[in-house]
Amino acid sequence: MAIVAIGIAMTMVSPFFFQAGNFLNVARAVAITGIVAAVSTPMLISGNVDLSVAATMGLSGMTAGALLVQELPVPVAILGALVVGLLMGFVNGVIVVKFRVNSLIATIGTAFIARGVAFVINSGRSVFIPAESYVNLGQGSALGIPKPVFYTVVAFAVIGFVMRYTKVGAHIYAVGSSPEAARRAGISVPKITWGVFLASGFFSALAGVVLTSQAGSAFPYGGQGRELEIIAAVIVGGTALTGGRGSITGTILGVVLLGIIANSLNLMGLPAPYQDISRGLLLVGAVATDQLSGRTLGGRGVFRGLRAGTEEA
Amino acid sequence: MQRFPRAVIATFLALALIVSACGDGDEDDSAATTAAPATTAAPETTAAPETPEEPASLLGEVVMELPTTIANAEQAAAATWMLWDEASCSFVETDDHPDVYQAVLRKDGDANYRFAWTPEDNVFDTLIVANESFRVAAAASETDVTEFDNLYPSEEQPLVVADLVVQHDPDVVLSMNVLANLNPAIMSKYKEACIPALAHSVPHEGQPFFGGGEWYAVGRASADYLIAVAEDRGWTTGDVDVLLCSHSAFVQDRTSPYASIIGFREVVKESFDVGDDNIHELECPSDIVTDQANVADWLTAHPDTQNIMGFGINDLRTLGMVNALRESGRAETSIAGGVGLSQESVGPLCANDPTFLTSVDFVPQLWGEYGIAIAQDIAEGNPIPSEIYPQATVVDAASIDQAKC
Structure with missing residues (x-):
C-alpha cells in the first residue's frame, strides 16, 4: 500500500516517475542492496544477524579486482571473490557456532578484519578494472534490462524457493522461532546456522562482484555503510529482528520501497538534508500506515514481529 | 568462557601481536x-x-x-x-x-x-x-x-x-x-x-x-579545460547543462575541497555564460553506486538536456557520474573532469575515455x-x-x- 501511495503521489508530482526508464533506474539502484537483503532475510529469520555483509562486499570486490589486474581470466576472478565470500561465511559460522559468540558481535569483529584485509590487498588503494567483459557484467543490459537486476532476481528466486519449498527453509524458521524446540525436533541448529552464514558470505561476495563490475573499479571501502540500508529493507519487509518470522516477498517490497523513496526524492530535486528528513519520515510513515491498516509489506508486521519476539522472550 | 581456557585467549593475543608486528615491518x-x-x-x-x-x-x-x-x-x-x-x-x-x-x-x-x-x-x-x-x-x-x-x-x-x-x-x-x-x-x-x-x-x-590543495584554483582549472573542449566541439552556452557532483557533508566555503565546486561554477558562469538554471549540484555521497544512481535519476528528470559538462569533487564521484552518463546513452554528448589523479581517473585517462577527460593533480x-x-x-x-x-x-x-x- 505504501509503495502504491508513493507511486501515485510521485506520478502526480513528477512526469518522469511513471516511465519504464525510471523503473529501470530504480531496479539498477537497488540491485546490490537486493542481493544482500535477499540472503539477510533467512539470516534474520534464523535469529542471527550478519553485519559483515558490506565488508565482505568490499573484500570480495577487491579480490576480484586484484586477480583481474594480474590478468587472470574473468571466471577465475569471480570464483576467487566467491570463495572469499564463502570463507567469510565459514569463519562467521565457526565463531557463532563453535565459539558461541553472539552473531552481532562476531560479525562486527569479522567486518573489521575483512575491511582491513581489503585495504591490505592494494595498500588501501582502489583498483581500476581493465577487463571489459567483467565490467559488462555490471554495466551492460540484456533485453533492455540492466544485468544486475537479473542477478538480484535470481538471488531472490533461489532464496525464496529454499525458504518456501524446502525442508531447509522450514528448519530456518524453526531455529529462529526457538532453537531449543528445533533441537528437540531433531533439527541440527549448528548446521542451519552455519548454512545461513555460508549463504550470507556467498551472496555478499556476489554483490561485491556486481558492485565492482557496475563501478568499473574495486574499492577497499566498497559497500561501506550499506548494512543498515540492507537490514532496514528486510525489517521494513516484515521480518522480525527476533527471528522466526519474515518472508522474501516482504523483503522484495522493502527493497523496492526504499528504492522508490530515494528515486522520488532525486526526481523532485530535493536538497540533500531535506532528502534525509523526507526519507526518514516516509519510511516510518509507510510502515506505520501499513501496520495501522492491518497489513504489512510482507504479511508480517514489524511491530507484530517485535512484539511477538518480546512475548516469546 | 568456561569452554575456552586461558590458553586459547593467550593464543589469540599472541596471534594479534604477531600480526601487528608483521604490519610494522x-x-x-x-x-x-x-x-x-x-x-x-x-x-x-x-x-x-x-x-x-x-x-x-x-x-x-x-x-x-x-x-x-x-x-x-x-x-x-x-x-x-x-x-x-x-x-x-x-x-x-x-x-x-x-x-x-x-x-x-x-x-x-x-x-x-x-x-x-x-x-x-x-x-x-x-x-x-x-x-x-x-x-x-x-x-x-x-x-x-x-x-x-x-x-x-x-x-x-x-x-x-x-x-x-x-x-x-x-x-x-x-x-x-x-x-x-x-x-x-x-x-x-x-x-x-x-x-x-x-x-x-x-x-x-x-x-x-x-x-x-588550492581547491578553488583546482575547480577553476578544470572548468577552463572543459570549456576549451566544449568550444572545440562547437557547443554553445544555450545547449550546455553543468552537473556538479558534491556532498553536503563538506563545509561550503573556500577553505574546504568544496571550493573546487565554487571555482568551477564561477568559471562556467563567467567564461561560458552558463546561467544558474543550467548549473545543477547533485548529492554524491561517494558511494559510487549511489552517486551513479543519483545522477541517473537526474538524467531521467531532464531528458531534454543536449550537452553535459560534469565535474566531481573527486575522481570517484566523477567516475560514478560518467558511469551514469554511459548507462543513459549520453556519454558521447558529455564531458567530465575529476580531482585527485587517483586510480578512478588514471584508468579512464590512460584508456583515452571520450567522456572522463581530465583530473586535477593537487600533488598529495x-x-x-x-x-x-x-x-x-x-x-x-x-x-x-x-x-x-x-x-x-x-x-x-x-x-x-x-x-x-
Missing part, C-alpha cells in the same frame, strides 16, 4: 623501498630562499627544493608572513621576509627535530598517498616524524590525538583535522603546551595554513616533502606565509605520465 620496508622515486621525481630547481639574516641552522644538506608555494596568486601581494615566537608561544606577524617563499626539504643533520603529523585518516586514497609521502620524506631527510591517525569521521579521536601529540612533545605538529568545529579545542591544547602547529587543510586563526604525493620542509622552517624560526598551497596541474590523456598507466 611491512611499513618500514615500503618506506625504504619507495624513498627513491620521490627524490628522483624532484621538480625543477630554483634558487634557495632568501631568508633575511638566517640564524645558524643545524639542519643538513638540501634534499629537495619544492615548487614555489606562496599564498595563491590573488593573495600573493597581500600575503601575511609569520614566524614562531617561543616567548609568547604563538605565531607573530613579521615584515622581515623574502619576496617569495620556497619550501626546501633539508636533512635533519644535527638539529634532531621531532615532528608530528596527524592525518585525517589512513584509508582515503589521497591520504594513503600523502601519508606515504610523509614516510618517504622523513626517510630522505632523516627526520623523526610520528604519525597519529585522526580516524575521520571520528569526532573524539582528533582530541585524543591532540593529547597524544602534547604528550609526545614534538617541535612542530602538522595538524590535519578536517572537522573545523574541533580545531579551536585542538589548537588550544597545542598552544597551552607551547607546540607550534601548522594547520593543514582547514585553516585556524592565528596559525599558518597549508591548504592540501608531495605533501610530506612540503610539510616537513615547512615544519623545519617553523622550527628554525624562519618566516613563512600565513597561507601556503602546493601547485595543482590539470592532467589529461595526452599529458598523463604513461608510467601510471
